[in-house]
Amino acid sequence: MGKRIVVLASGSGSNLQALLDHESTAEHVVAVLSDRNHAGALHRAAGAGLPAQAVPFGDHQGRAEWASELAAHVATYAPDLLVLAGFMRILPAAFVERWPTLNVHPSLLPAFPGGRAVESALAWGVKLTGATVHFVDEQVDHGPIVAQEAVPVRENDDEASLHARIQAVEHRLLPEAADLFCRGRLAVEGRHVRILP
Numbered sequence: 001m002g003k004r005i006v007v008l009a010s011g012s013g014s015n016l017q018a019l020l021d022h023e024s025t026a027e028h029v030v031a032v033l034s035d036r037n038h039a040g041a042l043h044r045a046a047g048a049g050l051p052a053q054a055v056p057f058g059d060h061q062g063r064a065e066w067a068s069e070l071a072a073h074v075a076t077y078a079p080d081l082l083v084l085a086g087f088m089r090i091l092p093a094a095f096v097e098r099w100p101t102l103n104v105h106p107s108l109l110p111a112f113p114g115g116r117a118v119e120s121a122l123a124w125g126v127k128l129t130g131a132t133v134h135f136v137d138e139q140v141d142h143g144p145i146v147a148q149e150a151v152p153v154r155e156n157d158d159e160a161s162l163h164a165r166i167q168a169v170e171h172r173l174l175p176e177a178a179d180l181f182c183r184g185r186l187a188v189e190g191r192h193v194r195i196l197p
């Protein structure tokens with residue numbers, strides 16, 4: 001079994017599915033948690049026989065109380081790594097100081113951080129955007145970059161078509177990055193992530 005991964009997801013969970021479909025990464029995933037009661041990711045997790053639980057943001061007095069309940073649940077599973085697979089909440093610094101955390105983002109960071117990366121890339125008129133997997137630090141979409149791949153923007157793209165092609169790349173990069181972590185092959189030195197042989 002080795003390293004233990006807890007996945008946090010807010011949405012449909014296609015990135016979670018990619019982790020579960022990846023032969024060597026899947027066995028490391030021990031639980032899925034969400035900030036939303038009806039996240040598709042929770043259904044996918046339950047379908048795979050994994051513990052799946054929502055810690056809804058709205059049920060709490062504020063971010064600190066919500067985050068401390070979420071942290072208590074995460075701690076139950078004693079993870080070595082958290083993976084944010086479409087998790088749309090900002091985690092407090094205490095979280096990412098406690099657990100190494102990977103995030104997947106639908107742009108070539110540092111371009112277009114935040115929740116509207118695909119829309120913003122289209123509005124800006126860039127010819128290339130892409131997907132980034134990075135370690136999470138205390139700033140949004142900011143930490144050391146593990147993997148990136150470019151996706152060309154087509155003239156007739158809308159947000160849905162571009163996001164779909166970016167997600168196809170995410171579904172490859174995220175499980176590969178998690179796999180490298182589980183094999184002890186990611187070395188973080190400041191902003192730089194080296195992939196060890």
Ligand code: GRF
Nearest residue numbers: 011012013014015086104106
């Ligand atoms: C992904 O595109 C991810 O980059 C962004 O949210 C989306 C989540 O999709 N942060 P899914 O829930 O994994 O299908």
